[in-house]
Amino acid sequence: MRERLLYLLKHCSNLNHVETAHGFMVRTALHHDKLLLSQFIETCSSLGFSAYAHSVFSVNSQSHPHIYVFNTMIKGMTLCNSAFEALLVYKSIGRVGLRPDCYSFPFALKAVVDLRAMSLGTQIHSQAICAGLESNVHVVSALIQMYSSCARISDARKVFDEMPLASVCSDDVVVWMAMIAGYVKVGDPDTAMDLLSRMPRTQTDGAVLITWTSVIAGYAQMDRPDEAIAVFRKMQLENVVPDEIAMLAVLSACAQLGAFHIRLGECIHGYVKKRGYDQMVTLKNALIEMYSNSGNISNALHVFVNMTRRTVISWTTIISALAFHGLGTQALDMFSRMEMAQVKPNDITFIAVLSACAHVGLVDLGRYYFHAMKYRYGIQHEIQHYGCMIDLLGRAG
Template identity: 50%
Template sequence: MYDILISKLRRCCSLKHINQLHGFLIITGLFNDDNFILSKFIETCSRIGFSQYGHVVFRHKYKPSIYLYNTMIKSSSLQQSSAKESIILFNTIRVAGLLPDSYSFPFVLRAVNRVLDGNVGRQVHGQVIRSGFQENVHVAIALVQVYSSCGYMEDARHVFDEMSRLGDVALSNAMIAGYAGVGDMDSARQIFQSMREKNVISWTSLIAGYVHVKRPEEAIEIFHMMKGEEDVELDEVALLSTLSACADLGALELGQWIHGFIHQRNMRMTVRLCNALVDMYVKSGNIQKALQVFESMPCKTVVSWTTMIVGLAFHGLGREALEIFSRMERAGTRPNEISFIGILSACSHVGLVELGRTYFNSMSSKYGITPKIQHYGCMIDLLGRGGFLQEAEDLVSRMPFNANAAIWGSLLACARTQGDSSLAAKALQHLSILEPHNSGNYTLVSNTYAAIGEWSEARLVRKTMRSLDVKKLPGGSSIELNGCIHRFVSGSVPNNAEAKEIHEILREINRQCKMEGCGQKKEDQLLTE
């Protein structure tokens, strides 16, 4: 009978099935006599979306066992909305004359993690110690996760150090993820390097952490190390994190290698992988490959459409971006806030001011999306580029936010293009407060005055810049060579093993430019840029 019941519970998929099985349990007496079957019944209720039904059944159970309590705590901990109920239920275990066991604590700590209440986490930790489960590695992992999520890294590290002698990989992974979550990648790397054994989660946690804190070079460095480990199989999560790093750096060569690896291993091209590939190709400059991956997707989400729209707009392909948006609407996919950033940017790139106004107004009227400061920024840029400087300035004054540096910077750039020295000076006045050390703002205003022949004003801006000790930051660039990213700063000399090879390539580029009649600088000038 057990096998038949378990089989029916696995196939259960509706409230009607739940009612039938509930009746069967009551008729056969299993409702009161068999906690195991009742536990499976409650798990089934939770699995198919009828958690409350399971809760009612539990409340009507006479003297539930700790096994049944654990099932209820676990089921309630799975959802944010019922996490507090899971904690309350845990606190009634002792009232019912029972004692929490090694399963009770990880389940309730998962609920504490969802509500992000560090004080409750400490209270549960106290019960862990009183119950003698502080040496249980699963409990320790749950405590590290709770303390890390709440930002209590000293507490998390204390729990970890108490158990680190066991050398448990999962515990070390939890500590690495905790440090990565708060941006302390140096500590995460230290834990990683001290591990005697590492699995794919260890590597992926470190890669994802570096991506999270905007240190993509280190993320790619760790990925290359991971590739060299024979006993570590690259999984989707590792590839997703690395593709994000490739997108941040424009590391096309490595991104293409990952794409080829996915096909070579016959990995399933999930929507998330396809979205990551499109994003990587877009940000690495291969828009055609991005379109190829996008068009091959049998199922596109709002993220898929939006990534392509934003990518096309970024590359100045405004009309193509607008066409993708039209297709998105015809496909019945509802745009989100980021979609409209791409659309408004696209309108700005192709100068479609009236269409941009229509889209901006439709955000709230048609889609119920309240424009954020980024949308106002796009609209102000669109109006400024189109020559509607007064309307752009009026929109700044009507915004329900204080204009940030990006908006005043956009107005300054438009004023420079349109030769409006008055607006440029006004924008600089605000930017000097928001970005007092940004030399580019002063340079733009000085150039605006110079363009219209107001040389004395231009010199005054330059003098002000010097008196405030605003330094002009040197330009920089990067290049991908043999899977590695090399960064260069204007005026510096590369100091690495590939410097000679890079110089040879620059000399060859210079030679070819001269042969084609476009080389205007001497070879030594090219090498110093």
């Protein structure tokens, strides 16, 4: 009975299913079962029925309190973007005679990040110390993430440095990953790379790859593509096999460098095909941008034409590429194809379209698209669109 109900809860897809499952739980006196109640809360949260989950939780939390259920409720509220309510649930743990555990603190700290409630975060830090969990890897990782997200990287580093990393194990790596990601988040990829070079190497290949990728992305985001590519090469020397996310990060760096690293970009394109990533839309978009910035518009078009699925970013990238290379007529033709494909343009698309109009001197068409933005597509004009119109009128005399 219990197993069947668990299965039912995991496969609910609408409110009717949830209400039916809840009614069955009450009729069979299983609504106090901590595992079933937690699964019920998790299901409601994932479907967006957080208020329903909280009402059922409130009834049961007083008469049959269990920390596992409280943790699930905090996590569920956080996932539903109800961080304030999540912290209220966290605060109520002590009122029912329970103590937060190594899962309570990370869930509560995630809510702190969402609210940017730094003072509350330091209070929870103190409570974790009082609970004797200041060395627990899950709690330490959450604290580092909290301080980093609130731009308190020195406090995050203090937490990291005080963590006794006595043995090289996968749990230790979680803490290192959090600290490295923290430095990337605050725009300090150099320190992140320094930590990465000293991070314990374990069998957790996925964790190692994520960390390398975050450092590559960090350099690319700081407009330091040479360093991003250098890190990518070091990653290869350590026999860390890149995935599609790593490819995306290094392609971004190649795009910034343009023709200087076109051969590396081509090698990555070949690797993308070899690994079977060649139909991933985000990678295809990055390849279009990379080839365009490298001056190879024919390859950019080839990638676009062979896409089986295109998003607004795909269309915008190729329109921008054509306009950038002075192919205004082809860019406007591509925009017409985009409209026929019933893909709604965004504000960046219109920057490319207006730029294309400027390159071919089509003032009336440019005016038409400028007004169509607002009255046909409901997109508000930004300073860049006015700049494009000034450029269009200026070029036309």
